[in-house]
Amino acid sequence: MKTSDGAPIRVVLADDERMVRTALRAILESENEFEVAGEAATGAEAVAVVRELLPDVVLMDVRMPEVDGIRATEQILRTVAEPPRIVVVTTFENDAYVYEALRAGASGFLLKRADADELVQAVRLVARSDSLLFPAAVRSLAAEHAAARRAAPPWVARLSGREADVLRLMATGLTNAEIASRIGVGPATVKTHVASVLAKTGTRDRTQAVIAAYEAGFVGT
Amino acid sequence: MKTSDGAPIRVVLADDERMVRTALRAILESENEFEVAGEAATGAEAVAVVRELLPDVVLMDVRMPEVDGIRATEQILRTVAEPPRIVVVTTFENDAYVYEALRAGASGFLLKRADADELVQAVRLVARSDSLLFPAAVRSLAAEHAAARRAAPPWVARLSGREADVLRLMATGLTNAEIASRIGVGPATVKTHVASVLAKTGTRDRTQAVIAAYEAGFVGT
DNA sequence: CGCCGCCTCCCCCGCCCGGCGGAGGCGGTT
DNA sequence: AACCGCCTCCGCCGGGCGGGGGAGGCGGCG
Numbered sequence: 001m002k003t004s005d006g007a008p009i010r011v012v013l014a015d016d017e018r019m020v021r022t023a024l025r026a027i028l029e030s031e032n033e034f035e036v037a038g039e040a041a042t043g044a045e046a047v048a049v050v051r052e053l054l055p056d057v058v059l060m061d062v063r064m065p066e067v068d069g070i071r072a073t074e075q076i077l078r079t080v081a082e083p084p085r086i087v088v089v090t091t092f093e094n095d096a097y098v099y100e101a102l103r104a105g106a107s108g109f110l111l112k113r114a115d116a117d118e119l120v121q122a123v124r125l126v127a128r129s130d131s132l133l134f135p136a137a138v139r140s141l142a143a144e145h146a147a148a149r150r151a152a153p154p155w156v157a158r159l160s161g162r163e164a165d166v167l168r169l170m171a172t173g174l175t176n177a178e179i180a181s182r183i184g185v186g187p188a189t190v191k192t193h194v195a196s197v198l199a200k201t202g203t204r205d206r207t208q209a210v211i212a213a214y215e216a217g218f219v220g221t
Numbered sequence: 222m223k224t225s226d227g228a229p230i231r232v233v234l235a236d237d238e239r240m241v242r243t244a245l246r247a248i249l250e251s252e253n254e255f256e257v258a259g260e261a262a263t264g265a266e267a268v269a270v271v272r273e274l275l276p277d278v279v280l281m282d283v284r285m286p287e288v289d290g291i292r293a294t295e296q297i298l299r300t301v302a303e304p305p306r307i308v309v310v311t312t313f314e315n316d317a318y319v320y321e322a323l324r325a326g327a328s329g330f331l332l333k334r335a336d337a338d339e340l341v342q343a344v345r346l347v348a349r350s351d352s353l354l355f356p357a358a359v360r361s362l363a364a365e366h367a368a369a370r371r372a373a374p375p376w377v378a379r380l381s382g383r384e385a386d387v388l389r390l391m392a393t394g395l396t397n398a399e400i401a402s403r404i405g406v407g408p409a410t411v412k413t414h415v416a417s418v419l420a421k422t423g424t425r426d427r428t429q430a431v432i433a434a435y436e437a438g439f440v441g442t
Numbered sequence: 443c444g445c446c447g448c449c450t451c452c453c454c455c456g457c458c459c460g461g462c463g464g465a466g467g468c469g470g471t472t
Numbered sequence: 473a474a475c476c477g478c479c480t481c482c483g484c485c486g487g488g489c490g491g492g493g494g495a496g497g498c499g500g501c502g
Contacts (some may be wrong), residue, residue: 114350117349117350118346118349118350121342121345121346121349121350122346124342125339125342125343125346128338128339128342129335129339129342170428171432172432173424173425173426173428173429173432175426203394204394205394205396206428207391207394207427207428207431208394210428210431210432211392211393211394211431211435214432214435
């Protein structure tokens with residue numbers, strides 16, 4: 001395959017543990033398509049080194065002194081003209097930082113227990129395209145989301161069409177009169193529907209009903 | 222690098238368009254490490270073929286007649302003893318199916334406009350590890366989530382400590398009197414705080430304030 | 443046909459809520 | 473010292489809201 005199309009992939013390693021950096025360097029340099037251009041032991045250092053060396057890829061640890069990997073990622077992507085692809089390295093799959101890293105604009109993820117081959121593949125892929133590499137972690141996060149969205153609370157099915165409409169409008173902050181004019185019925189009718197909604201949701205006022213609607217995912221956050 | 226450690230990677234292609242299958246086959250077979258073991262034009266066919274051939278990787282289109290790619294993925298993972306890694310192929314980045322595919326247990330994603338090299342890399346990586354390959358799509362999805370959770374709406378910082386307490390309690394469905402006894406102050410005091418919250422959130426009643434709190438991620442859904 | 447659920451609308455009552463103005467104490471900034 | 477923001481409370485008022493009851497029309501189901 002066409003691994004080396006000329007220049008090597010220039011990598012910067014950012015990790016506060018020297019041993020980790022050494023290990024990563026050893027793995028990458030065993031392939032001649034990589035060149036470890038520099039190292040950094042803190043987030044601030046990482047930003048400086050990247051600004052200086054303009055590498056293709058940065059392997060960024062999340063937990064680092066002074067400035068953590070997430071904020072370093074943000075700063076790099078915000079301030080460097082042609083920013084590198086950044087691969088965030090985490091220890092635990094279910095690390096809450098995964099979200100943060102995504103937001104910050106990371107191009108990939110890697111677990112510290114990944115083997116050498118995975119590391120090589122990841123760096124190579126990230127260098128060539130914008131793809132995101134994900135550990136299994138994301139699967140559970142996505143499942144969580146999906147679960148929250150899908151959990152069908154008992155009362156949802158029992159709402160009549162009109163009641164559902166009214167609840168949705170309640171959840172936008174409208175008063176009964178506003179809902180009435182919106183759906184073209186009298187205010188008294190809306191009151192009736194609201195009363196039904198309160199009964200079926202087991203709530204005592206519109207505020208609680210709206211809360212229930214949100215908690216049930218009945219309205220999208 | 223150690224690309225071929227003996228047997229080739231056996232791949233099954235599932236796509237209702239013959240041309241797509243042909244193109245994928247051409248790309249994969251240009252590398253001798255892959256072997257396209259079979260093809261399928263529908264979801265049901267895909268399940269049958271996989272059960273028959275037990276490949277290492279399946280490239281699965283989302284939109285297919287009869288049974289879509291998502292449900293085919295579910296069925297394969299649920300019914301095949303040693304299921305293959307499944308890479309879901311989508312046309313659009315912001316495809317809602319991405320979530321579904323994750324839930325179904327897909328090991329990767331690929332955009333149809335991905336180039337040959339990306340495809341090869343993706344299949345190879347997925348075959349060897351459980352990593353998920355993500356197109357940029359996921360970034361926006363995750364950003365959306367994160368944004369909802371994190372987007373610091375201007376008014377949040379402007380709430381005083383007491384006001385924040387009161388808003389949180391409002392968002393649990395308590396009345397002013399209940400909030401008062403909960404935080405050990407007079408009802409009139411709570412009314413004042415509520416009024417401040419309404420003013421700062423730019424809402425007119427407690428229901429709208431609670432909605433704003435949810436939308437802002439001020440309270441966890 | 444009778445029963446039931448849904449949608450529509452009406453009445454009255456009472457409370458809680460939101461809007462208004464006023465007040466005092468406390469701590470930090472200028 | 474003057475000022476401002478926050479927290480604490482008080483009163484009054486009007487209105488939206490929730491509870492209770494009643495009523496009629498419509499459609500489906502046994």
